[in-house]
Amino acid sequence: MKAITLLGSTGSIGTQTLDIAAQYPDRFRIVGLATRSNVALLAQQIRQFRPQIAAICDPALLPDLRAAIADLDPQPMLLAGEEGVVEVARYGDSEVVVTGIVGCAGLLPTIAAIQAGKDIALANKETLIAGGAVVLPLVKQHGVKLLPADSEHSAIFQCLQGVPDKGLRRILLTASGGSFRDLPVEKLAEVTVADALKHPNWSMGRKITIDSATLMNKGLEVIEAHYLFGMDYDHIDIVIHPQSIIHSMIELEDTSVLAQLGWADMRLPLLYALSYPDRLATNWEPLDLVKVGSLTFREPDHQKYPCMQLAYAAGRAGGSMPAVLNAANEQVVELFLEEKIGFLDIPKLIEKVCDRHRADHSTQPTLEDILAADQWARQEVLSAMASPVVLA
Secondary structure (H helix, E strand, O other): EEEEEEEEOHHHHHHHHHHHHOOOOEEEEEEEEEEEOOOOHHHHHHHOOOOOEEEEOOHHHHHHHHHHHOOOOOOEEEEEEEHHHHHHHHHOOOEEEEEEOOHHHHHHHHHHHHHOOOOEEOOOOOHHHHHHHHHHHHHHHHHHOEEEHHHHHHHHHHHOOOOOOOEEEEEEEEOOOOOOOOHHHHHHHHHHHHOOOOOOOOOOOHHHHHHHHHOHHHHHHHHHHHHHOOOOOHHEEEOOOOOOEEEEEEOOOOOOOEEOOOOOHHHHHHHHHOOOOOOOOOOOOOOOOHHOOOOOEEEEOOOOOOHHHHHHHHHHHOOOEEEEEHHHHHHHHHHOOOOOOOHHHHHHHHHHHHHHHHHHOOOOHHHHHHHHHHHHHHHHHHHHOOOOOOOO
């Protein structure tokens, strides 16, 4: 039985991971849970899975959590704040830590888990995007596995099983195209937050759904693929695949292309990350290609999706620039969701902040440099937003 800790337990990644744990009680047990603020759901999860430790990021909610499980015996250790989440990440005998926390908030807990010798099921792409220069040496130093748990990178990882060293030529990341894939580019100035949140294929959190609409999610995945699989940016491509059946592909040196296919179900990459190198039998609906009918592909429109090129540029710059890109994007998406800026302002603000960072760009950043760049970028977004020239 594999012991698991779950960070971000009440989000989409967290709830689906716990669905897997409930389906395979003889294979997985939950050691720790952590979430941001959903007291009611966290309390329910604690009752069902009986972890040894749990944390809620908002300290003001800790008394509510204590009250919600006051009748449980034995009581788990309950912690609060970012320090509490970090403690959950490093705690006890868990073998795998699933990182489902959204955004750069997942970086410090992930580092703590690595330093404690735990394998990482990586569902938080920002950990590598912002901190890859620091995280990868730690993974090597502590001899842990970094297992991709999102659909695209899991697909690449699965396709690579059995591929010899130096056999990989190119990575092809598939993208749904997001909420506006069939909308003419000239109509984007009119779109609302509600429009952007209507993803045609997936039910996801608000932030990642907006990233999908801008295709920044795919740009960030390019950076993550660079760190995970060691490919240079000239050999990582994006292709629009509206059906979201092929989750990504690899091209080998002999021009063979391998693809991983399946229904749009996040449980599959999560299960593979948790059970690796085993394959567990499931009762899930098998893929029916006749039911799918057709698979189509098209090249992404760079005029429509400028965030992709911003991500490629930040990745090629390396160092602290991806951390700035990621933080700026998080801050800008938050402003858009609050309806303080328009959809087309998202790439404008991100580009302005990245341009301003070039003077202070660190090519070999420390963890402190990355955290400082992250905080600087968030503040710089707010400063740039105040300039009418930026949003003109």
